[in-house]
Amino acid sequence: MASAGAGLSKRGASNVDAIMPGIRAALLERTRPTVPRIDLSTAENWLLRNEVIELTKDAIRDGLKPHHLSYPNEFAGDADLIKALAAFVNEYFHPHIPVEPDHIATAPGAATCLNTFLYNLCEPGEGILVPAPFWNGFDWLFTARSSAVPVMVHVERSADTLTAKLIPALEKAYEESKIPIRGLLLTNPQNPYGQCYPRSVMEDCIRFCHSKGIHYISDEVYALSNFENPELPDAPPFVSALQIDVKGIGCDLSRVHTFWSTSKDFGSSGFRVGCSITQANEAMHVALALASNTESSSLSAVASTALLTSPRLPELLQLNAQRLQEAYCLMTNFLKKHQIEYIPANSAPFLFARVAPQAQTWEDEKAVIAQLKEAGVNVSGGKAYHVNEDQKGWARLTFALETSRAEEAIKRMETVLGKQ
Template identity: 30%
Template sequence: MVAMSKIATGNGHGENSPYFDGWKAYETNPFHPTERPNGVIQMGLAENQLCFDFFQKWLMKHPEASLCSPEGVRKFKETALFQDYHGMPEFRKAVAKFMGKVRGDRVKFDPDRIVMSGGATGAHEMVTFCLADPGEAFLVPTPYYPGFDRDLRWRTRVELVPVDCESSNNFKITRTALEAAYEKAQAANLRVKGLLITNPSNPLGTILDRETLKSIVSFINEKNIHLIGDEIYSATVFMEPEFVSISEIIEEDIECNRDLIHIVYSLSKDMGLPGFRVGIVYSYNDAVVSCARKMSSFGLVSSQTQHLIASMLSDDDFVESFIVESKERLFKRHKYFTWSLSQVGIGSLQSNAGLFIWMDLRKLLKEKTFKAEMDLWQVIIKEVKLNVSPGSSFHCQEPGWFRVCFANMDDNTVEVALMRIRTFMLKNNEAMVPRSKLCRRSSLKLSLSRRKDDFITSPGIMSPHSPLPTSPLVRART
């Protein structure tokens, strides 16, 4: 066998995680309403598919934004030729303006600090390369996105030190937890170079309040370590309290070395355009901007994509209406989904952002262990045919939590998924709510009309009196 590099032969990519195993189960047998009605429903993908009609209508009205149309062909040669890896000025200006708009125009962003990358994945690796050397470490509050083990560690050889957060205080990041993680890293002879926070949180769907953010800024300033704020879900906040960016905190009367502050952003979640691979590093540090810009040549956003995005985000009316409508549709789907789960005894962490729910299945574990969590997850994947992600893959310290995504499917698939969950749960007497309550409310179905509480009746959700097969849950608990 030909010798290969340690990166090529190692398992640093992290694909041995249940998070990725769930994707593989879906890919081998994906659900289709007619061709594979018994296939696995993808609920492990944090994708926003609720507003594609908005994009389609805009593109029909603005064919010149596409270089592959008669109206846009005049810009084809100009855009197809070499573009400086600083990025098109109109693209950087439009993205900077959009970032400000998403944050309620309470803060402005400098287009000259916008650095392109191939999605948030590339942006995270880029900023890690800029800030740390192999063997140095970043603190990361748990639970955190499983892809960070790949994005921040695989090729950079940087270490991640968990900041353990607990369900007893809704996984809030505390100064005590930060200090404990910092001391743990020092005891392991790891030099801590930074702290990575995700706000809004993936997988929690919660936001960091202003006081917590101030405490975090104070912590990194005292330790003289960097702060990376992953804010890729900032436009998905669909209920109060409103999103507060780290960029707002440093504008306030607070002691802070701005050279330590960096933001990762993308259009993959807020606009639901992951295929466009638009990632952004925004740093307040001139040296980081300069270095990242050089590194960006390894993962540029295509000029065709830059042209389209610049055209779209420069349309103020479109941006305003999209932000409002996206929040409303996420609100409706989240409200309906969490209510439906509650009707069969499934709780979740109270949240107001993101494309997912942090689902609480602790009472379904036969014992409070991660092995029991994996046993339950295997049943959900193989028997219930839902790809949800176990909390252990997010480094959650408490077994029994699962992330379930709700915005990556149409209404009919939502109904099928909820029917499967109901079938799964109704055989578990410990988790059932009173039958009379289920009977009264079982015919509700999501409506994406403009009224927030406008639900319509549907026969799509299984009645509690419907015949049920023997539940695999019974087997999982014995």
């Protein structure tokens, strides 16, 4: 054990031993004398960076005041940021019940918000249902602090996770679980598929949670990353959990919680600004605020407040949708050229493609991922997203890069995928 003799707690030692091999491998990769790799494995949007930089530079120059050198001036975070978040969510998420500032708690990113929520919801070893495939980061996010357990929910066909067939799969996973289940986490838009759940499925999921007395947790970090895609003419639009009349469908609003951040929709992961929204559970709101009210940077608060309140915001969102569509077409034209199967997306900076169609084992998938890495492109293999056993060979590809970098990535991928 890497942590043996280090004097760590059992919890700390477990975390270190689980993650240390990956860290060592990553550090080794960084020291190899190779051509710098293009990263298509990290879900970041590079398409608005110039505009966001311009806007936030002005904000820091003009908006930074002496009081920003102190701790946040509100219990749940910076008052101006929370007020801006409430107005922003009311404008773009169309909540059934208007979001008030005292519904919101901020933290350094949505992952931290969710981590704090799980810590306050779950006893160590308790579970959260998570429909598969799902973001591979949940594996460490659940366990590192809260010691919660992601309980995978598989439907017979992976693509059906976005349909009503999810509900019987939830029932089955709940009944067969060997550990207590405390909630259901739905990422909407879905990661790694980049599509949205229909409202009817969301309502059924909330009803399911109500019937079991568990919490509905809505991860909405890609809420505004939608774009037009002719491949999906009948795709359901994004519907926030906030938009649903929870009481109207006979359910308990105190068990519905929403999470969002500026990281994905505004391509600003480094700002580390996220929020949790819980509208009818004061105790949970206080618990979330207590854990993170002094953790967010005032500089990030100033920059994000300026972004959320900018008169240019509608223009930026429209520009983002246009550029996402163009970047998506560039990537999918390459995939079509080489007859590489992919799942059409319209609500994320990435898509899911079968880069190793001949893969019979997970080692086969891993080998193609390694070949792409050797060619200078990092992609994220499907196994990490807990796809079904019959879905070997898939990978998530981020396409929201500057055109020159995307074209270079495609050129490099062609040396591997063009030979299959």
